[in-house]
Amino acid sequence: MPEKKLQIALYWGAACGGCDVAVLDTNEFVIGVGFLVDIRLWPIAADGKYRDVEAMADGELDCTLFHGAIRNSENEHLAKLLRRKSKVLVALGSCAHLGGIPGLANQVTKQEILERVYLDNPSIEAGNRVVPLPSTRVDAGELEIPRFYRRVYRLDDVVPVDYYVPGCPPAPEQVKAALQALVNGTLPPARSVIGASNRTVCDDCRRRKEEKKVTRFHRPWEILQDPDRCLMEQGILCAGSATRSGCGVRCPDSGMPCRGCYGPAPNVIDQGAKFVSAVSSIVDSKDPREIERILGDIPDILGYAYRFGLPASLLQRSIR
Amino acid sequence: MGFEPRIVGFLCNWCSYTGADLAGTARIHYAPNVRVIRVMCSARVDPTFVVKALAEGADGVLICGCHPGDCHYSEGNYKAMRRFPLLGRLLRDYGIEEDRVRLEWVSASEGKRFAEIVDDMTERVRRLGPSRVKTLLEADRVER
Amino acid sequence: MAIRANPRLVEELEHYGAEDVAKCYHCGNCSAVCPFSREPFLFPRKSMRYLQMGLEEKLLGNLEPWLCYYCGECSEECPREAEPGETMMSMRRWLTSRYDFTGISKLFYRSWKAELAAILLVALLTGAGFLLFGFRWGGGHLGVYAGEGAFLTTGAVHVFDWILGCVLAAFLGINCARMWWFSIGKDRTLRIPPLAYLRQAFLLPVHFFTQKRYAECGKKRPWAIHLALMLSYTTMLVLIMFFLHAMHSERTVWAAHGFGYLATIGLLGTSIYALRGRIRKEETHYKHSHETDWIFLILLVFVAGTGILQNVLYRVFHLDVAANVVYVVHMMGVVPMLGLEVPFSKWAHLAYRPLAMYFSELQAEAIRERERAVAAAGAPLPA
């Protein structure tokens, strides 16, 4: 039991808040944690201002759990600020870890996003062409909003990260384990993934695995699946084989294919490319046209392969 | 000097690499833009190698294996063939032009064919101009 | 229209000496080394092919065997020892037998015994006839060789010679006509304008007297021997047919006898050379000898030998009786030689070969003309 309460912060970048919920999903554990730590910043649950953080001494925080990707200047600024104030920075969840769902925006340009959101959208009143600008002059003076970046970064791209807790969201048990390690001072060597296994989802998956030869790919709703057999063998594109385990096989257990949120296996540097390699390898044909046809059943391969990790891929973004 | 494409070539040991050696023995000249990396079989070419090469600044990637039906490893080249369409679509989604990545079959006796493929590929990539992948990655880089 | 192949033909040609043609596998070396083989007569390979396949009609109209002088280079170069030279020779024998309408030739070529028997029969009849004539009808004496009271009077022998000559010419003429019909007369696709026959007619005497094509062969000696033999023979024929009086006179008429001695030396020399060659088998064209070759040469030596012997007996030794006996014996050789060998056997080539040169030139011209016409009409050339 530490003599002094640990000083921690939780902050978010481009995120949905699911990771906050995951922390809360640890239920009574989080209350216990509350006895052991001082939560200095947690916008979703506690009060706290930028200036409070700015006032802290460097390294004053024992740990910051940062979730969400880096989408704009505010995300980056706070990431850097909290990095400086924290002894340990943890990337919590897929967005901070790999770029996450927001990272899929790396397929399009900033211009396309702005047009889609503010101009070319059915929910916008006709003739309304108001676009946010980084700075606006009002009577009270100059108002600034964060600058929207050309692309999405993962946390690691803008600040050095000490630990990664993957998942979208991370499984509550894994969050719990990470917090426990933090509180107990049993953290593994820096820059490692915690709260996950070294194998892939298949290791924990209860489904039966037999011969992998696919002649047709299906969307999950297109077929009546055998609940006991490997989804991939049934032609359902399941990313489990290319995804780090630790989630508790939540998706395949509920009849949905793994979508890859825990990121690549330890030895793999590009999850999507590996997934593409594995998936195409099991196509059961030697005829180029048939191969094209079979693989043609797979829609949006970039989105499939890098659903949670486009900014973490080798190519990171579309160059269009 | 104009733009000289930098192309990474992955050649299978038994057919294509031997074919490339044969082009040498026969003194068939071709463009010097392809830098060859030898693999035992085209089936060893992980799509990761291709994206890795592009990320490292390659303007093109050439994969060569034995002709279908002639693989030293029985059917490794079919696996290379299977991986290519999906990889191609992935790269297209990334905005990388189709001509930058190419899969070709070159037998051990086709030194001339290898030279022609290299020349043709070099020319096509030259027309496309330099790949923007690495430039953009570097431009995007954030000071940590 | 497909031509029917006849597997039996090759067996038949065996009787004519074509024993090795089946070995040929058509590498074409023979046609390549042959100095005569040129478009459109690429022999001997193609003739060999016709024979192997038994394309009888094709062979019958084929003049190519006659264009060959058997220098033997083809046989020497043949990797298969298929003896193309000898095969061409055999085809000449076969063609001779097929040109002959009487069937006698065929009989002779297929059975040397028959030929020999015929020769002996004719010889005996001739001998008997001349003896009868000498003793009973001629009014001469065995003791007188020439001049008044000669056992065989010049006039009678001369008449006999001319009668024999006319009969032979008739036989040979019919056979030559058949040769024309088979080779160029029958082929409706060949158009030979009558003028062309006249224009090219000079070829006959040229080839007959010079045998210049033979001279094109790589080896010159066989040509020289052959030419000497042929000229000697012709000289002798002319002497006998036109100058028999001089030849048979009491005194030596050098203008005639000089030629006679030269021709005799030529005949004896060349035929003994040929006999020796055939016995020794050193030269390619002497390696294979059909029975008819022997009979022919032996007859020739016999006739020339008895011819000179009677002359010597009479003119040197003045032995009229002996000379007359030898004269009868000489005639016993001459008659079968001319009467049987010329129209029915090997001697016939004396006529066929120059004719073939002549016909083939006409044929070649017509073929070239036909090809030009086809090309002009735009149709593809026949394969």
Add this chain to the structure above:
Amino acid sequence: MEDRRIGVYVCNCGTNIAKVVDCDAVSDFAKKLPGVAVARSYKYMCSNPGQEMIIQDIRELSLDRVVVAACSPRMHEPTFRKALQTAGINPYFLEMANIREQCSWVHDDARAATDKALALAHAAVRRVVHHEPLEKRFVDMCPATLVLGGGIAGLTAALELSDAGQPVFLVEKDDHLGGNLARVDLTAPYLDSARDMLADRIRRVLESPKIEVLLRSTLQSLSGFVGNFRAEIRVGADGARTVDVGSVLVATGFREFDARRIEHYGYGRLPNVVTSFELERMLREGRILTRGGRVPKYFAMIHCVGSRNPEYHGYCSRVCCMTALKYGHEIKSALPGAYVYDLYIDMHAFGKGCEDFYRRTAEMKTMFLMYAKGTTPEIVPSGPDDDCEMLIKVHEVLSGEEIEVPADLVVLMVGMEAREDAADVAHLVSISQDKDGWFIESHPKLDPVATTTEGVFIAGTCQAPKGIPGSVAQAEAAAARILGKISRGKIEVDAVFAEVDETRCSGCRMCNELCPYAAIEYDAATKRSRVISAVCKACGCCVAACPSGAIQGRHFTDRQIFSQIEGVLEWASSQG
């Protein structure tokens, strides 16, 4: 990694490399690379002084990695590996940069060629840093051999092996031994009786205590690897055997081309059109008759039925020409008045005694009619005046004439083709087939009986069409190879293979079906896949496919190849 001590050796290859590539520039450049302790350029690195230089440097400068920029590694990699071994370091600590075949010989722009050589050398230096020491290993060799096929090749090999005292399991699909040869009467060119040849061998096989003959049997599965195979054999209708063997010899033979496929030959429709094997039967029985019971007079052999025709098989079946000639002899000796034709494309009379045999057949006045490749003779009915059953029309090439020949019996010289079950056999024993279905040997000239699967050999007509001497020679060669392995007692396993890191494998089984050699085993109990290293041929297919990065290909690891990619590109980009 940075404390590696790398030696870089740039070969001039006389002037072969140096006249285009600035070799000194390459070695000067290499000297500056991280980890490089020494870089030299030399006239002939493969020469004795060149190798000595490397060996001396390794010893004196304590080098631990070596890069040789020279010719193709296909040329001298073994040479330099040996040098490393001599110097006392692991031979796999070598990497070669191919700056001759793929650089100086194919480029004439000295600058561009030198730039490329620099890039390749850089890549090699970057790669060699990650080279790992690899060791050859040995496993025990089981002395028994499984022979598939009881034809002449299988019988020969079985005898050869059993005579050497080694056990053999001879598996034959039929209910008797002898294979295709048992269907033959006499053999070309010496006219020996096939029956006599076979009878003696079959008797010896059946009497041998070392050979277990399994008739009406087929291989069901083969697992394991060289020296340690396990074969499941189905015996008869419902019997089964499991045998452990160290080697497998595939001698499954051929099947004849189905003459029905060439419709206009009328096989199956015209009564007197028969295949060569049907004529063999007539000859064996001594009764050669037309369907109508008449003694035939005209025999026509049509060669190349199914062979040398791109529509069917483009290859030559090798034995049919001599077999057809043999029929000429047999027919003429049985029926002296008969006429025999051979309608052929080319006469292939290679082989001892065969040209002479061809000649002798020709001398027997066999009529050879050549038809053009791509065309086929045509069989038409004979007319009322003909003394034959049929006529064959053919465009005869050597005369250029359209001819017809009378025929009473037309014999189709059917070619050889791969058996209908060849693909299954290939799959079972993990060997490859060429485009025609024949099993592929390890090297067409230098290793003609081994296959790409260690311990599996091929002999006889399952490899390619061939005659009896060829089949027997191959069978004996294969037996010798097998005996060689048996006599060593141990099997050397190549140091380069794929391996599964069991701490990373999740048993997804993505790789299981990919291996062409079935070298990947799945352990249901531990839920892990495992590569049997002795069976693995190191193609790397599974390595590329493994989505969890649990499989690594030795000597071709991701790390090594990534370094090479970085090497060729990083340098290039730094040069602009």
